[in-house]
Amino acid sequence: MPVSPPSTSAPSAQVVPPSAEPHGSASAEHDARGASGPRRWWILLILALTQLLVVLDGTIVNIALPQAQLELGLTDTQRQWVVTAYALAFGALLLLGGRIADYWGRKRTYLLGMVGFGVASLLAGLARNGTELIAMRGLQGVFAALLAPAALALLTVSFPRGKDRNTAFAVFGSVAGVGAAVGLVLGGALTEFADWRWCLWVNVPVVLVALVAGALLIRESKAEGDNRYDVLGTVVVVLGLGSLVYGFTLAEHSWVAPETIGCLAAGVVLITLFVWIESRVAQPLLPLRVLTNKVRAGAFLLQAIFGALMIGALLYLALHLQIVLGLSPLHAGLGTLPMTIMTLVLAPVITQLLPRFGPRPLMIGGPLVAAAALLYLSRITVGGSYAVEILPALIVLGVGMAMVLVPLQNVALSGVEPHDAGAASATVNASMQIGGSIGLSVFTTIYAGVVAGAVVTDEASQLAAFVDGYSAAFVATAVTLVVGAVIAAVLIRGPKEQLLPQGDQVAVHLG
Incomplete structure (x- = not known):
């Protein structure tokens, strides 16, 4: 998600020497700037919209799952695979998607991914049974695996250095953080006022807008040299x-x-x-020096852990709000909104603090704050109040997510050379999706074990068993986040100037 040679220290940003400039072109000065002028901020808007699309699709069906399960006759295992099929196909193919973006062209890959994602979304909404729905969700993941690394690579080459890069990655990271919650809100509204299938069809108009804007504004860029798959x-x-x-x-x-x-x-x-x-x-497919850099490896692992939080834990929160508290799909989606609002409010503040304190304190403290929120959330009861048992945890969880997700992708891509921007970007996204897939599977196993061990005699005891299962999943997520804080403390080390790009660091070839 090649980079400078691996070392045992934090990655140092390096200026590409004149002899290494692609083709030795006379446009190297322009290339080092990436996209220029106001156009690149419009590009940021398009790419952020793309990130929102692929992230929220990991959760937008969560709110709709109870209705989809009833209409299509899904088993509980099939219900889980509606979420897992997308995340697994997405994560497993992201590395290949990143290489295709690098070699074939990032703009071409982005546009192809958009078209395929829109078609798969349309077909998923037309599913007549669980098998068709799961298959089309997997197809969505396949095209998202082209779309996401191309978008992040385009962001990397459009904002190669300095303060503007920090701002761009803060916006992009914040969208990644709030996308899961936005998916829950949007999914709730569409399920309640339209039909659960619109949670899939809503992608189509967004895809059309992004296709037109991307075709007009984005310039092609790709890796030079010997490119073999x-x-x-x-x-x-x-x-x-x-x-x-x-x-x-x-x-x-x-x-x-x-x-x-x-x-x-x-x-x-x-x-x-x-x-x-x-x-x-x-x-x-994945140059090992990307992983052997310990700072970058730490960022990838932290991304995987937060993927488990956003894809795994939020599913059980959605189920608790609807099944136990009896909220409508819309109200259940709105119930997660405080987390999103807190993340958005704090994102610009954290962006301003980054140059002063660096990312390390935030990336250690953020998982601990989020873990505390999940432990509080694990205290839910059958007859509990949303305002007392859920709302405080969501506010604190939004703080923890903002602390980590604003700097995370910037740190993960620091020091990556343009030739491998797609592969490095893919590893960032793959970490989140695979972490989410594994996290959801593990949390489901824990939840199912608790529910299976409960004595159920009536509806009240059934709800109590569900709550105990959700609580166990939240505790498991909290423990995972604490492990994430330890990983950040051990691996993400070094002066703040080395952890974030500063000055003119990379030369890129746009064409």
Whole structure:
């Protein structure tokens, strides 16, 4: 999501020497600036809208799932896979999507991804049964895997350095943070006043607007030099990630079943094989120096943990609001809005604080703040009040998310050379989606285990079992966030000037 050679210290931003300028072109001075003038701020608006689209699609169906389950006759496992299919296809193919963006052209990849995403959304809304819905959600994920890394790579080359880059990434990161909650609100409104299928069809007009604006405003950019695809690495990593996520899904029924153990073991072996392949091919799908830089690795892991929070934990919050508290889809969506508002309010404040304090204190403290919110949320009861049991936790959770998500993507992409902007960007997004897929599978396993162990005699005891399961999922998320704070403290180290790009650091080729 190539970069400077790996080291054991924080990544240092480097000026590309004149001899390394692409083609030695006379336009190098313009290239180093990325997109120029007001146009790049319009580009930021388009790319932020794109990020909102792919992130909110991870949660927009959450509110609609109870109605979709009734209409299509989904089992509980199918209900989970409506969410997992999107996140898994998205995350597993993102690295390939990033390389396609680098080699074929970021603008071309972006526009193709938009078209495919719109078509898949239309077909998903027309689904007649659970199998069709899950398949089309997976197809959405496939095209999102083209769209997302191309968008982030275009942002990277449009804002290559300095204060404007910090602002652009703060906006982009904030959209990523609030997108999940926006999906819940929008999904609630569409489900209540239209139909759950509009949670999928709503993408189509957004896609049309983004296509026209992107075609007019975005300039093509791509990596120069020898660009060959790592087909073997792609197949191995897709199979490995798929095996891991499916194994965690099977664990809902039994951790010791041969199928569960086999899938998890196969996933570990295939991911290990992928690392071995990447260390030996000339044009790797994921250059290992991207991961061996410890600061960047820490950012990727933190992104995965927050993916588990936004994709996994928020699903159970949506279910609690509707099934236990009895809120309508719209009110359940609006019930998550305080978290979004808090994140948006704090984003510009944190952006101003970044140059002074650097990202490290925020990326350590943010997960701890969010963990405290989840622990408070785990105290929910069947007859509890939203104002007492839910609202305070959401406000604090919004604070924690803003602290991490504003600087996170900037840190993750610091020091990445233009040749690998797509691959590095893909790793950022893949971390969130795979983290969300695995997190949702693990949280579902914990939830299902608690519910299965409850004694259910009537509706009240059934609701109590649900609440105990949701609480257990929230506690598991809180523990995961604490681990994230430890990871940030250990790996994200170094002077703040090295953790965020400063000055003229990279030269890019736009054409």
